[in-house]
Amino acid sequence: MTKTKTILAALAAGLLASTSALAGDVRIMWYSDGVEGEVLKDLVDRFMKENPGINVILDNVSYSVVREQLPVQLEAGDGPDIARVTNLKAQSQHWLDLRPLVADAAYWDENFGAQADWMRPDGSSQISGFMTQITLAGGFANKTLFEQAGVAIPGKDATWDDWAKAAKAVAENQQVPFAMALDRSGHRLTGPVLSYGANYIGADGKPAPLDQGTKDFLKKFIGWIEDGTMSKDVWVSAAGSTYRAAADDFINGQLVYYYSGSWQVPNFSTKIGSNFDWVATGSPCGPVNCTGMPGGAGLVAIKYTKNPTEVAKVMDYLAREDIVKEFSERTLFLPAHKGLLAKGLDFKTDDAQAKEALNAFVAATGSLSDLAQKLPGWFWSDTFYGAMVTRISQAAAGEMPVEEAFTRIDADIAAKVKDSGL
Amino acid sequence: MRTHNSGKSSLGALVMAPIHFLMGILDAPLRWLQRATGIGGMAAFFLMPNMLIFGIFVLLPFFINFAYSMTGGTALFLPDRTFVGAGQYARLFDCRSYLDPGSCAEDTFWTAVKNTAWFVVLQVTLMILVSLVTALILNRDLAARSFWRAVFFFPVLLSPVVVGLIWKWILQRQGLLNFGLYGLGFDPHVWLNDRNWAFAATIGVSIWAHMGFYTLILLAGLQAIPKDLYEAAEMDGTRPARAFWRITLPLLMPNLLVVVVLVLIRAVQIFDEVYVLTGGGPGTSTLYLTQYIYETGFAAQLRNPGLAAAASILMGAVLVVLTLLQLGLGRSEKKGGRK
Known part of the structure; x- marks a missing residue:
């Protein structure tokens, strides 16, 4: 009997060991828009040479895995040890507090404190991670098409209407299929909506019903899709809140003006090369301001890790100034590190267009509205974005009038708030 | 010819030996089971592995799914969810x-x-x-x-x-x-x-x-x-x-x-x-x-x-x-x- 018990205990122990992380293993879930996965691999390899007791496993996944599968893993109390995530605030209850674990919490507060609130529960002083990149939504114009059409590129304070008019003139002249495109994303839609004076946040901190500013831009936007100024392909290409980008149309020279964001710079630099000239234009102006939307991806530690000490060591290493500098310069990403931003960066590219575009985005950070800076840290941002994308797509596809879409957006958001029990 | 046949049969006997051995071991308990439960019980016994797989991978998820359908909220784990009946x-x-x-x-x-x-x-x-x-x-x-x-x-x-x-x-x-x-x-x-x-x-x-x-x-x-x-x-x-x-x-x-x-x-x-x-x-x-x-x-x-x-x-x-x-x-x- 004792022998049987011993065998069963050994089997159970073996089973447990096979299903849990080995001591010293740190698993990172990572997605890439460009070359950042390769750069991170170099950095991680160096870390493992310096720290032979820690084995860092890099799981390169698609963005949709981070958006759709990671949340389910986290809800189940599972998942990687570290993850690169964009939906930072709404999942902040799953992040590990690194404050007692990192070597120098003051260094983290000083250099990454400005965005710390984006990734921690409200009212907490937790250190959850750091932004691997700060992004800013903004526009890109195909300069070659403008020149060939003999149309002047609208200036710094040009409005959305100015851009629509100019882009349409170029598209007609150059016989390209799309004048303008805006990614199928609520985040992207929010920049122009805010420039029309919108406010998503109610007095109680929960989502407010759509206001006049939001409705004004959304009506204009759907009107542009209907008259062919704005690419219909991107917005009607899926149901629900699925993300779709129009980057390939811009890269293929089929699009005159593309509203996306700073993360496209390395992508364009690599894929467009010398095929045509392009420029970053910042965000067009609305009646109230010329804001874009800030955002980015953060690297966060997951609180379900079996190896928190090792995780903190990896995070300390990746957040080091010299490592952030190398990562940002090689990936052409704007860093969040305050000290590094003050010292400046030398982006590793021979592409003058890319350097100029990055500078344009840095300059555009000066025109961000207060609300735009607040939204990345607002719990309900993604709920708002999802509802807008779903219903605006339906209106753009002709399934419902725009006024009904507005009613549905409000109802969808109210239902989500009710479902959450918050 | 006879040699060839006998070689074939000895190979067959070799292959079947472990099966015969296993059957020998199982024979007594299975006979006991048949005596105890009758023919119907034997049928149930032989169907059990399949029914077990069906139960674990089809019936159990169905009942869990049904239980989920009676709950509300965004939490993933059933115990963390609130009962809403047919809501x-x-x-x-x-x-x-x-x-x-x-x-x-x-x-x-x-x-x-x-x-x-x-x-x-x-x-x-x-x-x-x-x-x-x-x-x-x-x-x-x-x-x-x-x-x-x-x-x-x-x-x-x-x-x-x-x-x-x-x-x-x-x-x-x-x-x-x-x-x-x-x-x-x-x-x-x-x-x-x-x-x-x-x-x-x-x-x-x-x-x-x-x-x-x-x-x-x-x-x-x-x-x-x-x-x-x-x-x-x-x-x-x-x-x-x-x-x-x-x-x-x-x-x-x-x-x-x-x-x-x-x-x-x-x-x-x-x-x-x-x-x-x-x-x-x-x-x-x-x-x-x-x-x-x-x-x-x-x-x-x-x-x-x-x-x-x-x-x-x-x-x-x-x-x-x-x-x-x-x-x-x-x-x-x-x-x-x-x-």
Whole structure:
């Protein structure tokens, strides 16, 4: 009997060991828009040479895995040890507090404190991670098409209407299929909506019903899709809140003006090369301001890790100034590190267009509205974005009038708030 | 000769030895079990492994899913969720008119139901017609008949994701079809942005991808029909159309019945290739029920597993009805055959 018990205990122990992380293993879930996965691999390899007791496993996944599968893993109390995530605030209850674990919490507060609130529960002083990149939504114009059409590129304070008019003139002249495109994303839609004076946040901190500013831009936007100024392909290409980008149309020279964001710079630099000239234009102006939307991806530690000490060591290493500098310069990403931003960066590219575009985005950070800076840290941002994308797509596809879409957006958001029990 | 035989038998004995040994060990307890439980008990004993697998992987998830459908909130674990009774079902059925999805609280669910219903009616009808015609053609004495059979079966071997991607490359704005049309002097058309064409494309692609399998089942049925029946009919001067209605179709009915039910069930569950091809768009014109369940339960920013579970239970109920229909028709077919 004792022998049987011993065998069963050994089997159970073996089973447990096979299903849990080995001591010293740190698993990172990572997605890439460009070359950042390769750069991170170099950095991680160096870390493992310096720290032979820690084995860092890099799981390169698609963005949709981070958006759709990671949340389910986290809800189940599972998942990687570290993850690169964009939906930072709404999942902040799953992040590990690194404050007692990192070597120098003051260094983290000083250099990454400005965005710390984006990734921690409200009212907490937790250190959850750091932004691997700060992004800013903004526009890109195909300069070659403008020149060939003999149309002047609208200036710094040009409005959305100015851009629509100019882009349409170029598209007609150059016989390209799309004048303008805006990614199928609520985040992207929010920049122009805010420039029309919108406010998503109610007095109680929960989502407010759509206001006049939001409705004004959304009506204009759907009107542009209907008259062919704005690419219909991107917005009607899926149901629900699925993300779709129009980057390939811009890269293929089929699009005159593309509203996306700073993360496209390395992508364009690599894929467009010398095929045509392009420029970053910042965000067009609305009646109230010329804001874009800030955002980015953060690297966060997951609180379900079996190896928190090792995780903190990896995070300390990746957040080091010299490592952030190398990562940002090689990936052409704007860093969040305050000290590094003050010292400046030398982006590793021979592409003058890319350097100029990055500078344009840095300059555009000066025109961000207060609300735009607040939204990345607002719990309900993604709920708002999802509802807008779903219903605006339906209106753009002709399934419902725009006024009904507005009613549905409000109802969808109210239902989500009710479902959450918050 | 004798030596060869004895070598063969000694090899057989060697191979069978462990089996005989195992049987020897099992023999006594099994005899005891049969004495204790009778023949019925033995049947249950031998069915138990399968029933256990069925219970763990089908029945248990069904009951867990049902339990989820009675809960609300966004938490994933059942104990963390709040009991709402039939609240999720009430939400799904909260409609002024079931024929107008726009009048429902969960309009997307009813849009998905409507789309799925249309898809099932059109796809099942066309799938059976196309599979039957293909099977009839492939049953004839064609040149390179095996090659043609392989050609029609090949898409069945492809992953649904590959099927979706292939057709996306063909149908998209700058796809192969528009390239061909442009070459022939026609205006290109954005097929997947057009509600009707996108819907038609999902039907066409699913038929292309799966018809090979159903054709194969029907072909097997056609080949089982005795040739002498046709010869006798021909001697009596029966026209080919009459032979088809009076000989082929009645004798093919058991196979046809299996195909109808399989196609129906598969059509209700349509998801993968459509998700890749259209993503449910344009708008929600190709949003089918499984995609609605997936997006509600997993892909939405604030997931609602309870609502997704309730929708999947309703879909499950439809599938149960279809399966019962198959059983009922199968039984009446057998009775008809006996008469």
